[in-house]
Amino acid sequence: IAGITQAPTSQILAAGRRMTLRCTQDMRHNAMYWYRQDLGLGLRLIHYSNTAGTTGKGEVPDGYSVSRANTDDFPLTLASAVPSQTSVYFCASSDSTQGRIAFGSGTRLTVV
Amino acid sequence: GQNIDQPTEMTATEGAIVQINCTYQTSGFNGLFWYQQHAGEAPTFLSYNVLDGLEEKGRFSSFLSRSKGYSYLLLKELQMKDSASYLCAVRDSNYQLIWGAGTKLIIKP
Numbered sequence: 001i002a003g004i005t006q007a008p009t010s011q012i013l014a015a016g017r018r019m020t021l022r023c024t025q026d027m028r029h030n031a032m033y034w035y036r037q038d039l040g041l042g043l044r045l046i047h048y049s050n051t052a053g054t055t056g057k058g059e060v061p062d063g064y065s066v067s068r069a070n071t072d073d074f075p076l077t078l079a080s081a082v083p084s085q086t087s088v089y090f091c092a093s094s095d096s097t098q099g100r101i102a103f104g105s106g107t108r109l110t111v112v
Numbered sequence: 113g114q115n116i117d118q119p120t121e122m123t124a125t126e127g128a129i130v131q132i133n134c135t136y137q138t139s140g141f142n143g144l145f146w147y148q149q150h151a152g153e154a155p156t157f158l159s160y161n162v163l164d165g166l167e168e169k170g171r172f173s174s175f176l177s178r179s180k181g182y183s184y185l186l187l188k189e190l191q192m193k194d195s196a197s198y199l200c201a202v203r204d205s206n207y208q209l210i211w212g213a214g215t216k217l218i219i220k221p
Binding site: 006022040041042043044045048058090097100101102103104105 | 116119142143153154155156157160199201203207208209210211212213214
């Protein structure tokens with residue numbers, strides 16, 4: 001089934017630890033995104049990639065890094081997790097910067 | 113700054129009609145999206161408007177007025193499964209999506 005796969009589904013992480021959230025899509029979409037969603041706030045863009053080999057910073061990039069080595073994969077790394085990074089993280093993709101966005105099922109991350 | 117406003121929460125009765133409003137102030141406009149998000153799940157696409165007017169898709173319709181910076185999502189013949197959050201998002205001049213905080217819709221029998 002075509003779509004976006006995120007892993008892990010949920011994670012409890014000790015503050016200061018490094019963590020990579022994985023995201024893979026099989027729709028051959030050019031653009032990929034990482035959002036965080038917190039209660040009472042809209043989806044906030046962390047980083048994006050318009051095409052393989054390029055990345056850009058979104059609204060809340062501090063403390064996060066991404067890479068886009070190929071079309072399918074777009075991992076998000078927290079170099080040294082802090083409690084304020086507790087959130088639900090959604091990976092998303094679209095066939096172009098103008099297309100509608102499809103979302104993965106999300107990763108619920110708790111930093112303690 | 114860029115801003116999307118939606119009501120935080122609305123309540124409606126099963127079988128009725130509800131209208132969820134969205135107003136926006138963004139740097140440019142390249143389309144408006146509505147997404148549905150059930151609790152604990154990912155957002156799923158509902159509708160897309162880029163020109164003024166009404167787009168109808170089954171029980172759901174979405175309206176856009178670019179001159180007023182305004183959209184609404186109309187849900188007819190409400191069902192219990194329509195209980196969810198509804199997210200409004202606008203694509204700005206840089207083709208970035210700006211998201212509203214969402215409207216939580218509660219359906220009562």
